[in-house]
Amino acid sequence: MYNKKVKLRALFLFLSIATLILTIFLVLKALEENVVYFLSPTEIKNLNETTTEKIRLGGMVKDQSIKINSDKINFIITDFKNEINVTYSGIVPNLFQEGKGVVAEGILRDKNYFKAEKILAKHDENYIPPEVKASLGEK
Amino acid sequence: MNFIKNYQFSLVRKSQKIVLYLFLIVLMLGLFEALILSPEDYLQGDSVRIMYVHVPSAWISLGIFSLMATLSIMVIIFKNKVFFLIAKSLAPSGFVFSLVALVTGSIWGKPTWGTWWAWDARITSMLILCIFYLMYLLAWRIFENKDYVTKITSFIAILGFINIPIIKFSVDWWSTLHQPSSVNIFSKTTIHTTMLIPLGIMTAAFALFSLLIFLMKYNTELIKIKNKGLDRL
Structure with a gap:
């Protein structure tokens, strides 16, 4: 041994x-x-007090919630339990779409209203060719 | 003893050529699959092709560090000098691939996420891995004493090993900008087969490249020892 x-x-x-x-x-x-990159709408609703500091809010862009009026984009971020209205003026990334993940960086005005200064698209782990996606959609 | 060493020399040198040709063939096949045959993504379009470099580099850099750490544990416990030489020779290609993963990730992040860099758990822990590689390599330049440098570098590798599961599971433990893993052993793989094939081939190509660099570096180490006139490591 x-x-x-x-x-x-x-x-x-x-x-x-x-x-x-x-x-x-x-x-x-x-x-x-501090390790988490963003908070979900539910986590924000559960906050004891709203900070005036910059925070990040992440979740899904709610279907049919994107409204563009002149230079402002309004949409709703949801985690399917709670929702928060977001307003933003500026360029959004290409992958910013309804029903897809998003991370907004900005200031929380109150628990239902978020003023974003930067929008990041968060894409999911699915990689699918367009034709396959089209046939999946038909089902 | 002499016979064994000469045999090892010629083996390392001959295998280099075979590995080089194999690497070139597999790389060409992989690039052809990744750039021409494989389809674009329904959401990301052609930018998904960055994945075929980004993901294999990240896998290889994690794999090499794990290997180095395992060998370093053996070095500390059994004082095995050959394992030590192998770990040392593995480090350069691992470092390069960790850099490649970070840089291609940044290039991929701009068109998809809309940012070059985010301080989320996955990206930060990957940067820490890169720094560990750098520390490992730098320790060789700094410390002259051979026994001392063996211990220092082995401890760096073992310390950095704790970071590996953090990198792997960061996307599951915390909310990150980085997406969760698509290729899973225990749950469903979420990459379409036509995209999984080039990913697999590119991983094989990068692994062969690492093997090639390892063999070259190992050969150099053997020559160094021979030139010093030592009959043992």
């Missing part, structure tokens, strides 16, 4: 790795609020 030194080194390594993993786990757990 292996000599004593090898066993001790293995034990030392195991203990240091275990400690490190635990430390990192606790740090990430404590920082969870």
Whole structure:
């Protein structure tokens, strides 16, 4: 069998790795609020107080909610439980569409109204050729 | 002993040529599939083709680091010098692929998300991996003492290993701008087969490239040892 030194080194390594993993786990757990990139409408409704700082709101663009009037775009971000109205003026990314994911960066005026300063499109994990998508849509 | 070493030399050198040709063939096949045969995406159009470079690079850089860390654990426990040499020779290609993944991700992010960079969990943890590779490589230049550098670099690799599952599961644990993984072993794969084939071939091509760089680097290390006139590692 292996000599004593090898066993001790293995034990030392195991203990240091275990400690490190635990430390990192606790740090990430404590920082969870900051690690998340955006908040969902439900999480925003559950906030105790609204901040005036810049935050990010993410979810789905509600179907048939995009309304464009002159230089402003209004739409609704939903997580299928809660909804928040968003207003934005500027250029939206190509993938910004109804029924697709979106992340809006801006200021929360109140719990139903979000003024976006930047719009990012969040696409999902599905990769499908157009013809296949068309035939899927027909079903 | 001498015979074994010479044999190992010629094996490493001969296999380089085979791996090079194999890499070129697989790369051409993969690029042909990825750029010409495979369809565009219904939503993203042609920009989806960046995936065929981005995803394999990310996989390979994660895989190489895991391998390096496993070898480093062996080095610390058993003081195995050959594993140490293998881990050292693996690092450069892993570093390059982690950089490629970050850069192509940025290029892909602009047309799809609308931004070059986002400090979300996936992208940040990938940047940390890249920095770990850099630290590993830099440690070689900084520390002269051979026993010391063995320990330092092995610990860097083991420390960075903890980051690997964080990268992998970041998209599931936290809300990120980056989309969740599409190729899954335990659940449904959400990439259409016509797009999965070029992805697989490109991954094989990049793996062969890593193998080639590894063999070249390993050969150099062996020559260095031979020139020092040491009969053992």
